Amino acid sequence: AQSVTQPDIHITVSEGASLELRCNYSYGATPYLFWYVQSPGQGLQLLLKYFSGDTLVQGIKGFEAEFKRSQSSFNLRKPSVHWSDAAEYFCAVGAGSGNTGKLIFGQGTTLQVKP
Amino acid sequence: ETGVTQTPRHLVMGMTNKKSLKCEQHLGHNAMYWYKQSAKKPLELMFVYNFKEQTENNSVPSRFSPECPNSSHLFLHLHTLQPEDSALYLCASSQGGLAGVNEQFFGPGTRLTVL
Numbered sequence: 016a017q018s019v020t021q022p023d024i025h026i027t028v029s030e031g032a033s034l035e036l037r038c039n040y041s042y043g044a045t046p047y048l049f050w051y052v053q054s055p056g057q058g059l060q061l062l063l064k065y066f067s068g069d070t071l072v073q074g075i076k077g078f079e080a081e082f083k084r085s086q087s088s089f090n091l092r093k094p095s096v097h098w099s100d101a102a103e104y105f106c107a108v109g110a111g112s113g114n115t116g117k118l119i120f121g122q123g124t125t126l127q128v129k130p
Numbered sequence: 131e132t133g134v135t136q137t138p139r140h141l142v143m144g145m146t147n148k149k150s151l152k153c154e155q156h157l158g159h160n161a162m163y164w165y166k167q168s169a170k171k172p173l174e175l176m177f178v179y180n181f182k183e184q185t186e187n188n189s190v191p192s193r194f195s196p197e198c199p200n201s202s203h204l205f206l207h208l209h210t211l212q213p214e215d216s217a218l219y220l221c222a223s224s225q226g227g228l229a230g231v232n233e234q235f236f237g238p239g240t241r242l243t244v245l
């Protein structure tokens with residue numbers, strides 16, 4: 016069965032430090048992969064997505080992610096974190112096909128940024 | 131209005147009440163979704179509608195009843211809920227057809243409390 020695992024429930028980094036959020040997926044075929052961010056009291060916003068091609072994808076707000084098929088991973092990175100990046104981050108895999116397809120989300124990683 | 135809107139933003143109801151959540155998308159999409167987000171649990175897909183037809187019901191109890199009168203509007207009718215149904219209910223939309231592939235745009239959610 017398809018699944019997404021985000022091993023880190025909570026991460027704290029200092030402002031200006033680099034960030035990496037981990038995501039591992041289980042899916043039989045070539046996955047469609049997404050990272051979403053959710054600020055308190057808000058819905059989810061797409062940061063970036065991978066469908067095919069270059070395995071390093073660039074997103075909004077200075078985020079990037081790298082797809083590694085051999086490790087079944089799609090880790091999110093940012094070279095220098097800003098206080099406004101404090102939020103909850105969700106990795107998701109697109110499963111199924113056609114009209115029956117759906118997104119399967121990980122349990123999320125809460126990012127706290129220290130001044 | 132732009133994007134995906136949800137009303138009300140907050141709702142408190144008793145277990146014997148009947149209420150409805152409303153979602154409207156202004157993006158010209160043809161697929162709409164209901165998700166439940168509880169504390170410390172992954173996002174749970176509840177229902178998917180593609181071109182007004184329900185294509186996914188993720189074993190949701192019958193006390194939740196969705197309605198999709200057109201591609202722009204989605205309702206979630208609630209009756210005889212339980213306290214464990216308290217959660218943030220998120221609506222999303224995407225281009226129709228490929229629910230596992232296309233980016234989903236989320237509304238801000240309705241925070242539901244069942245007393």
